[in-house]
Amino acid sequence: MGDGQSLAPVLWPTSTFALGSVAEARKLATTVGSDRFYSRYGNPSVSGFEDAIARLEGAEAARAFSSGMGAVSGVVLGLCSTGDHIVAQRQIYAATQLLFQAVCPRFGIDVTFVDGTKPGAFAEAVIPGKTTMVYAETPANPKLDVIDLDELGAIAGPVTVVDATFGPPVIQQPLRHGVDLVVHSATKGIAGHNDATLGVVAGSKELIDWLWGFAVLQGACASPYDALNATRGIRTLPVRVARQCESALAIAEALEANPHVESVRYPWLESHPQYELAKKQMSGGGTLVTFDVAGGVDGGARFIEALEIVQHATSLGGPETLATHPASTTHVNLLPEELEANGIGQGTIRLSVGLEHVSDLIADLTRALDIVASA
Numbered sequence: 001m002g003d004g005q006s007l008a009p010v011l012w013p014t015s016t017f018a019l020g021s022v023a024e025a026r027k028l029a030t031t032v033g034s035d036r037f038y039s040r041y042g043n044p045s046v047s048g049f050e051d052a053i054a055r056l057e058g059a060e061a062a063r064a065f066s067s068g069m070g071a072v073s074g075v076v077l078g079l080c081s082t083g084d085h086i087v088a089q090r091q092i093y094a095a096t097q098l099l100f101q102a103v104c105p106r107f108g109i110d111v112t113f114v115d116g117t118k119p120g121a122f123a124e125a126v127i128p129g130k131t132t133m134v135y136a137e138t139p140a141n142p143k144l145d146v147i148d149l150d151e152l153g154a155i156a157g158p159v160t161v162v163d164a165t166f167g168p169p170v171i172q173q174p175l176r177h178g179v180d181l182v183v184h185s186a187t188k189g190i191a192g193h194n195d196a197t198l199g200v201v202a203g204s205k206e207l208i209d210w211l212w213g214f215a216v217l218q219g220a221c222a223s224p225y226d227a228l229n230a231t232r233g234i235r236t237l238p239v240r241v242a243r244q245c246e247s248a249l250a251i252a253e254a255l256e257a258n259p260h261v262e263s264v265r266y267p268w269l270e271s272h273p274q275y276e277l278a279k280k281q282m283s284g285g286g287t288l289v290t291f292d293v294a295g296g297v298d299g300g301a302r303f304i305e306a307l308e309i310v311q312h313a314t315s316l317g318g319p320e321t322l323a324t325h326p327a328s329t330t331h332v333n334l335l336p337e338e339l340e341a342n343g344i345g346q347g348t349i350r351l352s353v354g355l356e357h358v359s360d361l362i363a364d365l366t367r368a369l370d371i372v373a374s375a
Helices: 022-029 044-057 068-079 094-107 121-125 149-153 205-218 224-235 237-257 275-281 296-306 336-341 358-374
Strands: 061-065 085-089 110-114 131-137 159-163 181-184 199-203 261-265 288-293 322-324 348-352
Touching: 044 061, 044 199, 044 224, 061 068, 061 205, 068 094, 068 131, 068 159, 068 181, 068 199, 068 205, 085 094, 085 121, 094 110, 094 131, 110 121, 121 131, 121 149, 149 159, 199 205, 224 237, 237 261, 237 288, 237 358, 288 296, 296 322, 296 348, 296 358
Parallel strands: 085 110, 085 131, 131 159, 159 181
Antiparallel strands: 061 199, 181 199, 261 288, 288 348, 322 348
16 A cells, blocks of 8 residues: 555556666556556556455456446446356445446446345345356345345356445455455445545455456546545544444434334344344444435435535535435435336435534434425
8 A cells, every 4th residue: 555665655646657678568468457657557556455455355467447337337238148147136336227228228238226125135146057146235225235145145157246345344354255346436425525436346366357359448547636535534434434324323312212203224223124134144223324204305405405404415424424316316306206216206315424523414404304394
C-alpha cells in the first residue's frame, strides 16, 4: 500500500511508463497484471488497492474497474458467451437487472431470475451443461434481502458471483463460503468518502487473470486517483463501518417503534425475514436501513424533502447520512410490476447511515415523519 519510505499510499498519476528496451516492452505487454507498462493494463496505485481488497476478502487476486457497473459488466460479459445461461436473483440492483434483461439477450445469453431468499432456488434453476454463472447480491438493494452464502457456494459447475457492495469485507466474506467471485461498487463503503468512483472483483488468480484480459479490451480501467482514495478509505474501513452499523441498528429500532412507519428492513433487526441467517454470516447488520412511509410517492417525496441533517443523494457508505427514494432514482427504470416483484413500494426509503451522532439523525428522521403524517 505504500512505496519506499512513504507511510501513506503513493499516487502514480501517469498514464504510461518509460521503457528501457524493446525486449522489456514486449515482456510487459504480454504479462498479466503488468502495472508499469500502460495504465489501462495496470498501475501501481491501482495494484495497491487491488492487493488490499484481495487480502481483505481472503482472495488470491483482485481487479479494479472504473465503476461498480464496470466491474459487474466485466464479470458477466467477460465470463459468459452466446448460448450460455445465467441464474440471477430477482432482488437486485436495478442497473444489474437491466444488464441481464436488456444487454445479455443481445449477446444470446439467457437469464433466469429466481427468488434468492427461497431455499434451493438458485440450484433448482441451474441447467447442467448450459448454466455458466449464478449471480447473487447480499444484502440486496434496496430491501436488504439476505442470501444464504453457504448454499450458493455449494453449487458446483457454474461460476458463483456475489455483489457484496452492501456488505463490505469487514462484515462478510463470500469467498470463505465457497463463492467464486465477489464484486463491490467500491465507490460506496470501501472508499467511504464519496470522492471516488470505482469497482472491484476478487477471487482466484485463474479467474482474475481471465477477467484481466477482458478488462484490458473493455477499457473500464480504474483511475489511479480513485484507487488511491479507495486505499485511503480501506485504512479506516473497520472503524467507520463499526460506527455506522451501531447507528443503523439504533435507527432501525427507532423507526420500527415509530407509528408513522409502515415497515422497516435491517438485517440485524429481529423482524427481518432472514435475521438468523444475517446473524450467522454477517459480523454486523450493515450501514443501510430501508423503510416504508405512508402516502406513496407523495409521502416519500415529502419525507425526503423535509429532512435537514440527512441529505438527499443516491449513493451510500460515506460519512454523510443519505436518503433516497428508490422508485424515483436507483430503480426508476423498472416497470411497476418489476418494482412490486422486488418489494419496492412508492413510499420506500433507503437510508445510508453516516457518521453523524445517532441521536441527531433519529431526531431529524422523526421530525420529517411527523411532517409527512400531518400533511
